[in-house]
Amino acid sequence: MWNLAVAARLAAVQQLHRRPIFKANCVTFVSLMEIVKCLHLKARSEVYPCSAVLRFPVPDDKVDWAVPWTNYNPVDYTAPALLKQPSWADLPYRDEGELNKVLKFNQLDGDVDRRSHTGKYNLINGFPRNPCGRTGLKGRGLLGRWGPNHAADPIVTRWKKESGKTVTHNCSGKPILQFVAICRKDNKEWAIPGGMVDPGEKVSATLRREFGEETLNSLDLPEAERQGVKELINFLFEAGEMVYQGYVDDPRNTDNAWMETVAMNYHDETGESVGKLSLQAGDDAGAVKWMDIEKEQNLYASHTHFLHQLVKAKNAHW
Numbered sequence: 001m002w003n004l005a006v007a008a009r010l011a012a013v014q015q016l017h018r019r020p021i022f023k024a025n026c027v028t029f030v031s032l033m034e035i036v037k038c039l040h041l042k043a044r045s046e047v048y049p050c051s052a053v054l055r056f057p058v059p060d061d062k063v064d065w066a067v068p069w070t071n072y073n074p075v076d077y078t079a080p081a082l083l084k085q086p087s088w089a090d091l092p093y094r095d096e097g098e099l100n101k102v103l104k105f106n107q108l109d110g111d112v113d114r115r116s117h118t119g120k121y122n123l124i125n126g127f128p129r130n131p132c133g134r135t136g137l138k139g140r141g142l143l144g145r146w147g148p149n150h151a152a153d154p155i156v157t158r159w160k161k162e163s164g165k166t167v168t169h170n171c172s173g174k175p176i177l178q179f180v181a182i183c184r185k186d187n188k189e190w191a192i193p194g195g196m197v198d199p200g201e202k203v204s205a206t207l208r209r210e211f212g213e214e215t216l217n218s219l220d221l222p223e224a225e226r227q228g229v230k231e232l233i234n235f236l237f238e239a240g241e242m243v244y245q246g247y248v249d250d251p252r253n254t255d256n257a258w259m260e261t262v263a264m265n266y267h268d269e270t271g272e273s274v275g276k277l278s279l280q281a282g283d284d285a286g287a288v289k290w291m292d293i294e295k296e297q298n299l300y301a302s303h304t305h306f307l308h309q310l311v312k313a314k315n316a317h318w
């Protein structure tokens, strides 16, 4: 019964958006339960990150924009840093008329990609509307772009080994997968070392750059060494598999600005190449380590969800 109810709700939501909210990925499929769970929780967390701003509370049954809610009164918040017009953010606009005239939503806008992996998003009074529903906060919050803010997440993995032998888990009997995790400086949460796609940058370049900057500290290396690290990453990242692409349940999301990502897996089957890298935290990362993948981890945003997709495809312990 429960599954039928979930399926009905999902079908309604998908019909609304005319295509799945989350694209099924190349490695495996996304189950109903996972999709429903991904109807953002962290994007509704009470206190907005790096602020004392409280979101207007949105109960589960009111997340969907299709559910009428006349009393919905989201807090309007754009972080003060964005009003100083940093180069990585859209300029502040006086009203929706101006916003709509200047920015080209649902298309490539110069170097800035304003298309969504989830399909065409709606504009309400000129403002892009979060395709996953209400968040209790309008404006851009901490995010630079109105609408989708594109990121890329490199998931670098190896099998856990002890004395040269692959370790299997006591309960599941399955081999344990490890990934390169960073501890984010901004909120001290463990995460995949992802980052924002720069305007005009290819996702493949973002994946390499972010991995180099956050886990190999490439920004602080002398030029000669930096070149070496770059070549190594280029070699390691030649073959990758897509794990996920779509909306991210990020705590910074708002009704008008949200995170999307492409998560790619680079797996070292023997542990002889990437598995031997000497990790060093840099840039936005306060720490870096090889972390066992297991379901108890509560990683940043929906990173646990991406790892679950990968673990299923590799038949690893969860």
Ligand code: RP5
Residues within 6 Å of the ligand: 151, 152, 153, 191, 192, 193, 194, 195, 196, 248, 250, 259, 260, 261, 284, 301
């Ligand atoms: C998440 O935020 C993405 O999955 C990616 O890991 C990250 C990008 O934001 P920054 O790390 O650049 O803040 O939503």
